[in-house]
Amino acid sequence: MASMLHEATIYVLGRSATRFASQRMKLESIYPGCNIVFIEVEISLLGEVDAACERIVGAERKVDYFYMSPGLIPLNGPEYTKEGLEICFALSYYTRMRLVSNLLPLLSQSQHPRVLSVLNGGKEKAIYDNDIGLAKNWSPIAVINHTTTMTTLSSSTSQKTTSKSPSCMHSPAGSKRTSLPG
Template identity: 30%
Template sequence: MVSLEVVHASNARLKELGPGLVALFVGATSGIGEYTAKAFVHNAISPRVYIVGRNQDAANRIIKECETANKDGKVEFIKADVSELSEVDRVCKEIAKKEKHLNLIFQTQGNLNLRGRDESSEGLDRKMALNYYSRMRFISNLLPLLRTATTTPPHFSRSVSVLGSGGGTALDTADLDLKNTFTGSRCAGHTITMNDLMTTEFAQRESGITFSHCAPGAVKTNLARELPFWARTATKVLYQLITPLTVGQDETGARQLFMATSGIYPPSKPVEGAASASGVSPDKTIEVTKGASGSVGDGGYNLTWKGGVTNGKMLPEYRQNGVSKTVWEHTMNVFARVEKINQERGNVK
């Protein structure tokens, strides 16, 4: 666990990375993404920030708040429904036209509803697409910009997915996309475990970039907005009861920003001679974190909401037995299949 005092001190040193950091926050028109984006803008020097979401009014409010917090920052909203990979591709192309490098991808997109499998025209359940496929697609599409960031001062490059690290379930490798065995709980469990495994897979392939999957903690968000009225009411009552146990907005944003930028979560091979490539210089009282593979500083991290290491019981065995590579291959095959569907439908944007 990392103390809140250490978190705040580290975030205040984000300026060490210099001006002009470029960051993408997906799902940031509410909740954890919003809180973290605002913390980033507040602490960075002249950052350029892209917020992706569906709510234009919320985005306008957030942009105004960011302008007040940092008049030298630039925040731009890109409206998109990223439950469809064609929309993910469109957003990535738009960013690639504007930026040569990207220092941070921070993803929190998702929803909560009581519908069963809600399949899009791309053949993917929309909840699974938000929790998993869209996140991996953003990373895959934007790897060239993340790689360029490692070659450009401050040589800092990160990807963070916030879902529920360490809280996943066993995978049905014969039905990873739950085409035949879908339930809401299986969707949540599968996508969490797959996010965990892909941190290692990406980190092994991209040694100059840090990849993290973080747990959110108990945070009040607007995640229940798509539930029926009775369920939304019950959720509000539950939040009232557990308020003493929840994490506040400011603390949530601060802790997630710490995990996205601290030097205790370095890439496995940071640029030699560039200290900032590992992130914000860490407090001397804490050590570099053990990665998901079991090695210290391996570039792929599964983290609790307080910044410590978490690892589901089955994950080491999955990595040893090649299940993580099975998940990787499945994901790339899904991307290829969806690309073909969209090409045939003329839905390439």
């Protein structure tokens, strides 16, 4: 992405600037004209997401392209953030929607605003509309189905909120080779 942008400012939100350092060096070598700003944030906490967005809103006049991919596979049963949100819902849904909502004023200043949410797009399933938080029906598959479908529905809604709403795309992450067996 950095190689396609000319003199762009790229904000990266993550938990550790130290862990991002090697990726930052790669990005800077691919396109030295990019200004890369790392904001250290626990992305599962909406309060920290709000603070990161305030920093971006205070520094920029527009956002042309917004890419987000936080998430995890819920293998250990429900886990909760210190704000009381189930962490998979927080990462795969609430954080994404809060980011878009907070940055919508800057996105609407762009000629061609775009939002790309990489999660599980195209794989939407029926959800428990009488148990949205999955208090009674929690399972890894149910969480994945809910966050996928809710993200797609919310992305569709955010495209209709202003006269200059962003084009939103919810795409699947695809497979990735890892050293894990199986």
